[in-house]
Amino acid sequence: MKYSIHLLVIVSMAAVGAIFLTVNARSLDILPLSESHKARIVANCTSAKTSLQQLHRSDASLRVNRGQLYQSISTKLMARLNSRLALNRLDGSELVAAAARYERSLSQFRNSYQAYEEQLSALLRINCQKQPDEFYYRTLDVRERRQAVAQTITDLNHYSIEYHQIFERFSENYRTTPGMETE
Amino acid sequence: MSDDDGITRDERVPSLLAEHRLTMLIGGSIIIALVFAAIGLMLYNTSGTAQLDLSRPGFEGVDKLVKEGQTNLVEYPASGPINEETLTQFNRLYQTQLENVTSVDAFSGDPMAPDALGIDEPPAESE
Numbered sequence: 411m412k413y414s415i416h417l418l419v420i421v422s423m424a425a426v427g428a429i430f431l432t433v434n435a436r437s438l439d440i441l442p443l444s445e446s447h448k449a450r451i452v453a454n455c456t457s458a459k460t461s462l463q464q465l466h467r468s469d470a471s472l473r474v475n476r477g478q479l480y481q482s483i484s485t486k487l488m489a490r491l492n493s494r495l496a497l498n499r500l501d502g503s504e505l506v507a508a509a510a511r512y513e514r515s516l517s518q519f520r521n522s523y524q525a526y527e528e529q530l531s532a533l534l535r536i537n538c539q540k541q542p543d544e545f546y547y548r549t550l551d552v553r554e555r556r557q558a559v560a561q562t563i564t565d566l567n568h569y570s571i572e573y574h575q576i577f578e579r580f581s582e583n584y585r586t587t588p589g590m591e592t593e
Numbered sequence: 594m595s596d597d598d599g600i601t602r603d604e605r606v607p608s609l610l611a612e613h614r615l616t617m618l619i620g621g622s623i624i625i626a627l628v629f630a631a632i633g634l635m636l637y638n639t640s641g642t643a644q645l646d647l648s649r650p651g652f653e654g655v656d657k658l659v660k661e662g663q664t665n666l667v668e669y670p671a672s673g674p675i676n677e678e679t680l681t682q683f684n685r686l687y688q689t690q691l692e693n694v695t696s697v698d699a700f701s702g703d704p705m706a707p708d709a710l711g712i713d714e715p716p717a718e719s720e
Contacts, residue, residue, distance in 0.1 A: 577684070
């Protein structure tokens with residue numbers, strides 16, 4: 411009993427220490443900006459915010475358009491072909507696996523866009539005249555989140571091409587081996 | 594235990610409830626409505642619906658940029674035979690969508706780069 415209490419205390423202290431070090435390491439990344447840099451941010455604050463607001467609007471329509479497009483590929487094509495193959499007792503396991511990878515990527519796209527949009531909205535609420543430091547570092551953070559969204563788009567494109575390649579292989583096999591039903 | 598008028602506390606509480614029935618009904622209704630509205634707002638914000646809502650303030654006119662045609666994609670029938678013809682039909686439908694997907698490089702570029710926004714560090718002045 412005494413041993414386990416000691417162990418618990420040591421683990422708790424280690425956890426607190428790790429959190430302290432992580433927070434400090436993070437705060438070291440956020441160096442105070444020079445006065446000239448702050449002055450530049452304050453001077454260009456209005457135009458930067460206008461650009462960000464336009465980006466916010468254009469990205470919102472892009473999100474809806476791309477989301478609909480990717481969703482329709484999944485529900486109206488991939489899922490339906492996979493179901494049809496199964497009903498015909500054909501082995502479409504590779505296509506099912508590819509569709510699952512695509513679906514996971516689509517889910518990541520939704521989540522990463524949500525995180526990006528929430529942070530961009532928070533960034534637009536910052537008064538960059540009064541808080542240039544906060545505005546600058548938040549911009550860098552939101553920029554990274556947008557790059558994460560772009561990465562999920564690259565993944566989705568990759569998986570949609572992959573599905574097509576597997577489908578072409580399947581079609582080729584089907585033509586050369588008629589009656590390839592599963593047992 | 595009884596009060597001066599001979600009414601016990603246990604008797605007084607039900608009579609208080611009876612006297613303020615309407616007030617309590619209205620108060621209760623308002624509280625329930627507030628709770629449900631809070632839950633609804635929480636779900637709206639956490640589910641990602643807010644990001645798809647183009648009627649939010651600041652997004653006026655953005656809905657006109659949404660392409661209607663993309664949702665009108667012909668559905669591939671989920672049942673029926675698999676043969677040369679049906680595979681070709683799927684290939685045709687899929688290739689059309691694949692072209693739509695790969696023709697636009699969405700979210701590319703770096704419009705949030707500090708230099709693009711004019712908030713990058715100014716170059717050090719030479720002496």
